[in-house]
Amino acid sequence: MNPEQERAASFFRKYGMDYADIDMGSMAGLFLEEMGRGLKGEPSSLAMIPTYIEIPDDIPSGEPVVVIDAGGTNCRVALVRFTGDKTPVIEKRKRFPMPGLEKEVSAREFYDAFAGCLDEVRDSSDRIGFCFSYPSEMLPTKDGRILYFSKEIKAHEALGGLVGEGLLGALAARGAPGKKRVVVLNDTVATLLAGTSLMGGRNYDGYLGFILGTGTNIAYVEKNKGIEKALGLDPAGSQIVNVEAGNFSLAPLGEIDRRLDRETNNPGRHTFEKMYAGAYFGPLCLLVVKTACADGFFSHEAAARIGGLRGLDTKEVSDFLAAPETAPPLSGIVASEADRSALYALLDRLVERSAVLAAAALSAAVLRSGRGADPARPACVSAEGSTFFGLKGLTSRTERYLASYLTDVRRAHCEIVSVDHATLVGAAVAGLTN
Numbered sequence: 520m521n522p523e524q525e526r527a528a529s530f531f532r533k534y535g536m537d538y539a540d541i542d543m544g545s546m547a548g549l550f551l552e553e554m555g556r557g558l559k560g561e562p563s564s565l566a567m568i569p570t571y572i573e574i575p576d577d578i579p580s581g582e583p584v585v586v587i588d589a590g591g592t593n594c595r596v597a598l599v600r601f602t603g604d605k606t607p608v609i610e611k612r613k614r615f616p617m618p619g620l621e622k623e624v625s626a627r628e629f630y631d632a633f634a635g636c637l638d639e640v641r642d643s644s645d646r647i648g649f650c651f652s653y654p655s656e657m658l659p660t661k662d663g664r665i666l667y668f669s670k671e672i673k674a675h676e677a678l679g680g681l682v683g684e685g686l687l688g689a690l691a692a693r694g695a696p697g698k699k700r701v702v703v704l705n706d707t708v709a710t711l712l713a714g715t716s717l718m719g720g721r722n723y724d725g726y727l728g729f730i731l732g733t734g735t736n737i738a739y740v741e742k743n744k745g746i747e748k749a750l751g752l753d754p755a756g757s758q759i760v761n762v763e764a765g766n767f768s769l770a771p772l773g774e775i776d777r778r779l780d781r782e783t784n785n786p787g788r789h790t791f792e793k794m795y796a797g798a799y800f801g802p803l804c805l806l807v808v809k810t811a812c813a814d815g816f817f818s819h820e821a822a823a824r825i826g827g828l829r830g831l832d833t834k835e836v837s838d839f840l841a842a843p844e845t846a847p848p849l850s851g852i853v854a855s856e857a858d859r860s861a862l863y864a865l866l867d868r869l870v871e872r873s874a875v876l877a878a879a880a881l882s883a884a885v886l887r888s889g890r891g892a893d894p895a896r897p898a899c900v901s902a903e904g905s906t907f908f909g910l911k912g913l914t915s916r917t918e919r920y921l922a923s924y925l926t927d928v929r930r931a932h933c934e935i936v937s938v939d940h941a942t943l944v945g946a947a948v949a950g951l952t953n
Contacts, residue, residue, distance in 0.1 A: 523857075527864035530811055531872075536773030538872035543879045543924040549769040550883035554762065558741065560748030564768035568761040569749045570657045570708055574715060574726060574740055575952035578605055583644045584950040585637060587686075588942045590652030590706055591733075592617055594633065598640045599947035605719035607944045611640050619674035626677040626685065634689035641690060645699045648950025650942045651682050652706040657761070661953055663703040702949045706903070707736040708759050709945030713938040714901030716948065723899035725890030727933070728759075728945075729881060731913075732904030733798045734789070737764040737880060739888045764880050765792030775810055779803050791880075795873035797906035801832035804866055811865060817858050824852035833906055836866055840911040870912050877907070878920035885925060885933050897932035903941045 531537035557567030588595040597612040618632035655663035662683040683701035711728025728738040741760040743752035793799040812822040838846035853859040891898035
């Protein structure tokens with residue numbers, strides 16, 4: 520390590536946040552234990568939500584399915600079909616504002632807005648895959664009961680209602696013909712299913728879904744007999760489980776992590792994703808850098824400029840790491856090459872920690888799935904998210920830690936893949952096969 524890297528390591532050790540102090544085996548073990556407790560219905564920070572959605576043996580070719588992807592500020596709709604080699608063909612794709620984003624809407628208005636988005640494609644198929652990325656209780660009917668809204672959606676009357684049932688009612692009220700079938704799933708489950716569209720070109724030993732964007736989550740396939748809290752399941756079957764990984768509470772939080780948590784709107788919740796997911800990584804970096812200023816890490820001139828920063832987002836951090844001499848706003852606040860090197864060392868070391876955290880959680884999920892023993896048939900990790908693929912160095916470093924622990928130590932193998940329009944493709948797979 521050069522002197523600035525050594526100073527950065529010393530700084531993070533002081534605050535209990537250095538990646539080198541994280542034992543991946545121990546952390547993956549804690550994650551596995553929480554997974555086991557969640558599957559039994561015991562107190563756990565991991566919800567381990569059964570989805571009642573299975574991995575298909577095959578994806579029908581040529582059959583169209585209507586898909587909806589509702590999350591964030593937009594709702595996307597499309598018509599999807601798969602070719603003989605499982606290549607998805609996405610047609611009539613459109614984007615609409617999410618209902619309830621601008622003002623409070625009733626339950627009827629909420630679902631009528633979704634039904635209206637489908638006017639152009641609804642008559643093309645009686646099957647609908649609905650990727651609904653808000654906390655929901657999944658039911659054996661493949662419907663979902665809304666628990667609460669995030670992302671500023673205002674539709675309180677819809678809480679507690681069934682998503683698929685609400686959409687079908689709105690479609691019927693608009694005169695949609697035929698008896699339609701709706702399968703509801705979230706974005707992580709959809710991302711997992713998107714990976715199955717690759718089965719025509721590669722023989723994978725199982726599938727997982729991984730999201731690292733604004734937040735983070737993991738989905739994997741569990742044997743029904745392992746889901747002890749769910750009664751009446753066929754013990755010979757299996758299904759996708761939504762881990763809700765962002766709420767993992769046993770990760771090694773440091774002093775500055777805890778300070779950031781106290782400043783959020785939901786202190787004590789989702790502490791794992793607050794360590795490295797996109798909504799929090801920029802603010803965490805700013806808090807780290809300002810703490811370093813107080814510790815005399817930078818020159819007085821740079822410290823004064825840093826003190827004037829009122830916000831920092833994850834993209835700005837990534838831009839600086841990619842081009843430290845020219846990327847605003849961080850490139851403009853350093854007063855010397857020494858300050859620039861010091862700032863780079865701090866931020867780069869936080870990215871390294873992010874890779875350790877992501878790899879430990881993914882390792883636990885692969886190990887729990889029991890897949891990937893044969894290197895010729897690895898587990899397929901279908902990944903999605905602007906932070907995972909956009910934050911400089913994160914993808915390659917995560918893969919490196921997976922290789923060093925999951926593969927070299929635990930003798931399990933996985934391959935990270937990216938599928939274009941993953942949530943639309945995964946929703947299509949769900950709608951066609953469930």
